[in-house]
Amino acid sequence: MKKVYLPVVLLVILSVFITACGKTESQSADKNEISGTITFLTNRTDMIGEKYDDYAKRFNEKYPDAHVEFEAVTDLDKTTKIRVGSGEFPDVVLIPTIPNSDLPKYFAPLDDLGLNDRIYFKDYKSFENKVYGISVGATTTGILYNKKAFADAGITTVPQTLDEFYAAADKLKAAGKVALASNFKDQWTLYPWSSEIPTAIAGDADLNNNRLQSDAPYQLDNPYGQSMGIIRNMYEKGYLEPDINSTNWEQSKKDIASGKFAMYVIGNWAIPQVIESGTDSANIGYFPFPYDNSDKHNVTLAPDWAYGVNKNSEHPATAKAFVKWMLEDSGFDDFAGFIPVLKDKKPAVTQLTEFNSFKPKYLEAVSDDPKVTAIVNKAQITKEAFVQEFVLASDPQTIIDKYNAAWANAKKSLGN
CATH class of the missing domain: 3.40.190.10 (Periplasmic binding protein-like II)
Known part of the structure; x- marks a missing residue:
């Protein structure tokens, strides 16, 4: 009896083995197929x-x-x-x-x-x-503007220096326009002033990571303070929304499209959204932000x-x-x-x-240093909130001191 059944048993085992191998190969093939x-x-x-x-x-x-x-x-x-x-x-x-x-x-x-x-x-x-x-996709940061609003204010060329930018804002205000949308209340829209523009001013894609080398990375006269100082100046001169705490992102897109608002410092990703909010593509322009009075400027190139x-x-x-x-x-x-x-x-x-066409120099973004990220999280620094506080403070130096202290304490506690 054993001689009769042994080959049968071996055949069954072999069959199972072959089937199992076949399934493995099939499953492997399936994973490599686009299906x-x-x-x-x-x-x-x-x-x-x-x-x-x-x-x-x-x-x-x-x-x-x-x-x-x-x-x-x-x-x-x-x-x-x-x-x-x-x-x-x-x-x-x-x-x-x-x-x-x-x-x-x-x-x-x-x-x-x-x-x-x-x-x-x-x-x-x-x-x-x-x-x-x-x-x-990739994004840069610049000034999105309504061409008709510029024309209505008698602006014939886009500003290429900071002084020209302020002069254009003054003309827009005189023409009854909000020169620059800030969406101050929404907070997230302030991100360029705390990161992209400081990076451009520094001409260094590693600016934010370089904070690791300092216990006081924020100063009034360094790229962070210079950038936030520009929007603070715009606020003080009345170039932003009359009530900066009443606007919102969705409405601002419509106001830019209609020409009620003239400019927005924002990423290029916003261009289609503004056009879809009620204007022709030909009426919307985009140029590099003139953060100083030189005729050449850096711009960031950041990943989404x-x-x-x-x-x-x-x-x-x-x-x-x-x-x-x-x-x-x-x-x-x-x-x-x-x-x-x-x-x-x-x-x-x-x-x-x-x-x-203005031939800006692109600075390709680099990865965040994990140590810097850890310090930011430990210090509970929200960069857009930093901008809000800086703009509204009676003395912006106190805000600089506050954030430097939070940074230094977090840095020390993490052993960096």
């Missing part, structure tokens, strides 16, 4: 049921066996951070503010997309020479959120293909008003042609 359904978590709630429907259709046309679904959240960083930390998150996300050293825990390397030599900010979301995130692929995605090849498709084929750069992150792709936003 299946993936989900992309985004902050663009306005594109759900609109532009994203078109993206899903076009992606499927290129990859007939692949499908993409979209999920949008309003509090992107907080929500994504929680979901990433739990290990349960969509196939493609916009990477939240986590240390780069944590990227390999959650995300798949993107070096195999063949884009490393073509993109800006290759090292921004990298760790140990592997790229884990690629920015959705970065695409990341869940390392445990069931369809990693599809997720990576979608990231590459978004960068190369979707047209999201144009829709969102970005400078393409692909160096060989020219921006389609016409206002950037005007901006670049």
Whole structure:
């Protein structure tokens, strides 16, 4: 009996072994195929049921066996951070503010997309020479302006020095215009004055990281104080909104579009939003911020959120293909008003042609030093709140002293 059943048993074992191997190979092949359904978590709630429907259709046309679904959240960083930390998150996300050293825990390397030599900010979301995130687009900071408002005020050329900027603001005020929108109450809109403009003034992309070398990185006469001093001066001269605590972002876009407000210091990403708020593209211009009286200026080139692929995605090849498709084929750069992150792709936003005609020097952003981030968090420094306090203080030096003390105490407690 044993001689009869032994070959049968061996045959069954062999069959199971072959089947198991076959499944492993099949599953492995599936992961390398651009197929299946993936989900992309985004902050663009306005594109759900609109532009994203078109993206899903076009992606499927290129990859007939692949499908993409979209999920949008309003509090992107907080929500994504929680979901990433739990290990349960969509196939493609916009990477939240986590240390780069944590990227390999959650995300798949993107070096195999063949884009490393073509993109800006290759090292921004990298760790140990592997790229884990690629920015959705690049932004600079300049002055978005309403051309008709300028014409109504008798301004025939855009200001290229700080004195000319103040003179233009004075003409706009005399013409009944709000020279510069601040959205002071919304706070987040003040970010250029605390980071991008100081970096441009310093001519050093590492300005914020260089704070690590000082116990008093903020001074009235250094790039931080100079930048905040400009908006404080604009406030004191009545060039901002009559009641700076009553405006909001959505209404300001409409007021810029109508010409009630003339200028806005903001990223190029805002250009399409202002146009959509009620004006023709030809009526909106964009030029580098003239922070001093020289005729040459630096501007920052900063990344936006970065695409990341869940390392445990069931369809990693599809997720990576979608990231590459978004960068190369979707047209999201144009829709969102970005400078393409692909160096060989020219921006389609016409206002950037005007901006670049002034030949600004771009400073490509560098990654935040983890030690600096730790100090900022420990000191509970909110850079936009810093600007608010500086502008409204009877003596701005007291605000400088306050933030320097918070910085120094946090730095010391962390042993830096």
